[in-house]
Amino acid sequence: MTENAILYDSSKCSACKGCQVQCKQWNNLPSSLGKDTNEFTGSYQSMADLNGDTRLLIGFDEKAADGGIEWAFGRRSCFHCTDPTCVSVCPSGALSKLDDGTVRLDSSKCIGCKYCTAVCPFEVPKYRASSGVSNKCTLCDDRTTAGREPACVQTCPAAALSYGPREDVIAAGKVRVEELKTAGFDKAELYGETEMGGMHVLAVAKFGLEAHGYKRNPKAPTAAMIFDLMRPLTALGVAGIAAVLSVSFLASRGYERPDAAVDATKEEN
Amino acid sequence: MTRYIQRHSRLKRWVHGINTVSCFALILTGLVLFIPGVPQAFGEASVAFSRLGHRVFGVAFVVIPLVALVVAPKGFVHILQNLFAKWDADDRKFMALFPKYLFAPQTTHMPPQRAVKSGQRLSDGALIAAGILIGISGVVLWAGAYVSPAVLGIALAVHDVCFGIIAAIMVVHVYLGAGVWQPYRGLVRLMFGNGRVTEAEARYHWGHWAEEELARGTNVITEYAE
Numbered sequence: 001m002t003e004n005a006i007l008y009d010s011s012k013c014s015a016c017k018g019c020q021v022q023c024k025q026w027n028n029l030p031s032s033l034g035k036d037t038n039e040f041t042g043s044y045q046s047m048a049d050l051n052g053d054t055r056l057l058i059g060f061d062e063k064a065a066d067g068g069i070e071w072a073f074g075r076r077s078c079f080h081c082t083d084p085t086c087v088s089v090c091p092s093g094a095l096s097k098l099d100d101g102t103v104r105l106d107s108s109k110c111i112g113c114k115y116c117t118a119v120c121p122f123e124v125p126k127y128r129a130s131s132g133v134s135n136k137c138t139l140c141d142d143r144t145t146a147g148r149e150p151a152c153v154q155t156c157p158a159a160a161l162s163y164g165p166r167e168d169v170i171a172a173g174k175v176r177v178e179e180l181k182t183a184g185f186d187k188a189e190l191y192g193e194t195e196m197g198g199m200h201v202l203a204v205a206k207f208g209l210e211a212h213g214y215k216r217n218p219k220a221p222t223a224a225m226i227f228d229l230m231r232p233l234t235a236l237g238v239a240g241i242a243a244v245l246s247v248s249f250l251a252s253r254g255y256e257r258p259d260a261a262v263d264a265t266k267e268e269n
Numbered sequence: 270m271t272r273y274i275q276r277h278s279r280l281k282r283w284v285h286g287i288n289t290v291s292c293f294a295l296i297l298t299g300l301v302l303f304i305p306g307v308p309q310a311f312g313e314a315s316v317a318f319s320r321l322g323h324r325v326f327g328v329a330f331v332v333i334p335l336v337a338l339v340v341a342p343k344g345f346v347h348i349l350q351n352l353f354a355k356w357d358a359d360d361r362k363f364m365a366l367f368p369k370y371l372f373a374p375q376t377t378h379m380p381p382q383r384a385v386k387s388g389q390r391l392s393d394g395a396l397i398a399a400g401i402l403i404g405i406s407g408v409v410l411w412a413g414a415y416v417s418p419a420v421l422g423i424a425l426a427v428h429d430v431c432f433g434i435i436a437a438i439m440v441v442h443v444y445l446g447a448g449v450w451q452p453y454r455g456l457v458r459l460m461f462g463n464g465r466v467t468e469a470e471a472r473y474h475w476g477h478w479a480e481e482e483l484a485r486g487t488n489v490i491t492e493y494a495e
Contacts, residue, residue, distance in 0.1 A: 052414070091301070091302045091303065091304075092301065092308045092309070092316070093308075093309060108313065109308065109309070111301055111302070111308055111316045111319075111320065112320065113302050114410065114413045114421055114425070115302075115425060117413070117418050117421055118418055118421040118422035118424075118425050119422060120418065123417075123418045127413050127414045129414045132320070221419075221422055222426075223422035223423070223425060223426045226426040226429060226430065227425065227426070227429060230429040230430060230432075230433050231303060231429075233433060234303075234429075234432065234433035234436055234437070235303075237433060237436070237437045238436050238437055238440055241437055241440045241441060242440055244371075245371075245440065245441065245444045245450075247372065248371045248372055248444075248450065249444075249449065249450060249451075251372045251373065252372075252373075252374050252375075252450060252451045252452065253451070254375075254451075255374050255375050255451045255452065256451070257451070257452050257454065257470075257473055258473065
């Protein structure tokens with residue numbers, strides 16, 4: 001099956017947050033609408049980070065530049081890694097990898113253990129207290145399996161988001177990076193081609209990865225290795241000890257503690 | 270006439286009993302994390318039941334020892350004193366002989382021991398340390414929505430490692446403590462009975478301690494046959 005991916009072009013993004021709104025709308029996720037209910041982040045970014053009710057966020061980074069302010073926007077959501085640490089540690093099978101590269105989250109199977117939250121190198125899955133399960137972008141697999149684009153892509157008015165075969169997305173991303181470099185943006189980079197085995201959400205970072213909030217050389221944390229190790233180790237350890245003790249039990253058959261002799265001696269005294 | 274020594278107080282037996290129930294309940298309800306087939310086989314209801322049960326028994330596992338600590342701080346100090354008692358030649362000899370004893374109790378003569386055998390001091394120490402850490406990490410996990418993913422990762426790793434340690438030690442603890450193994454038959458009543466050992470049992474298992482207790486006499490109970 002063809003692997004698909006989203007391409008986010010930060011150089012085209014106007015940070016209108018339409019994608020954020022559409023994500024919430026399609027996925028029936030509530031938003032804080034009351035006055036001052038979201039913490040002020042010091043910029044136009046709202047909210048400070050992803051949370052249990054927010055799967056997609058446009059990050060704002062602003063710098064003073066000649067003639068005004070220079071903005072660097074970043075799309076923060078699940079990157080749908082080829083080597084997803086969250087899937088490898090999920091004990092309930094709620095997280096799985098689809099053939100098209102999507103890292104799917106089936107909330108009905110999620111047990112709220114938060115293992116995925118702890119091991120994601122991007123800190124993307126968030127615990128949703130209201131339902132007691134994890135929450136993250138599903139790449140709108142309910143739409144894509146029906147031949148539609150993810151909701152965020154469909155709604156983007158600036159065509160900063162596109163969706164298609166991963167190979168085409170990579171090619172388009174590389175072309176765009178070259179265009180930006182030619183236009184004088186020397187630090188322009190494509191993010192997601194090789195990171196975490198290759199991701200299914202790629203980004204054109206106009207001002208370099210760091211400016212847009214993308215982590216360079218992301219790696220699975222050590223905790224993930226411990227989870228993978230401890231399950232078989234505990235099972236083997238317990239089974240091994242039980243086996244040794246079974247041999248001990250069999251070897252000790254017929255043994256009687258010499259209590260009787262001691263008691264008899266005491267009786268005589 | 271049979272002489273007994275009161276080895277464990279009622280409070281200690283109750284705390285141990287509640288913690289035993291809590292511990293097994295926590296293992297059972299924690300299986301949904303350990304064996305993916307469990308929630309898949311039993312459905313959402315098993316997940317909801319496990320999550321609630323894990324929290325209820327988790328509270329009991331943490332709170333009951335703390336209550337006991339407040340009610341009887343001297344008892345806890347006594348436990349620590351026994352755990353950290355200096356090892357003597359008999360303690361070292363006991364540990365050296367234990368592997369052989371485990372498979373050939375008929376031909377192995379074990380040296381006399383003090384209140385807590387040297388091997389049990391190691392396993393109890395590890396159990397208590399792992400119990401404290403798994404309790405603390407459990408509280409952090411419960412507050413998962415309010416801590417950073419990095420802290421959550423540390424708490425989960427600690428929880429998993431401590432579970433492995435506790436599960437492994439529990440197998441041995443039950444084998445010996447519940448008297449499954451022939452030389453330890455009858456010792457289950459120390460924690461799940463009246464907390465007494467016969468003089469003969471005491472001399473066999475804890476020779477030095479038995480001599481001290483019999484000489485002191487305050488914990489010695491004499492029963493006469495009718």
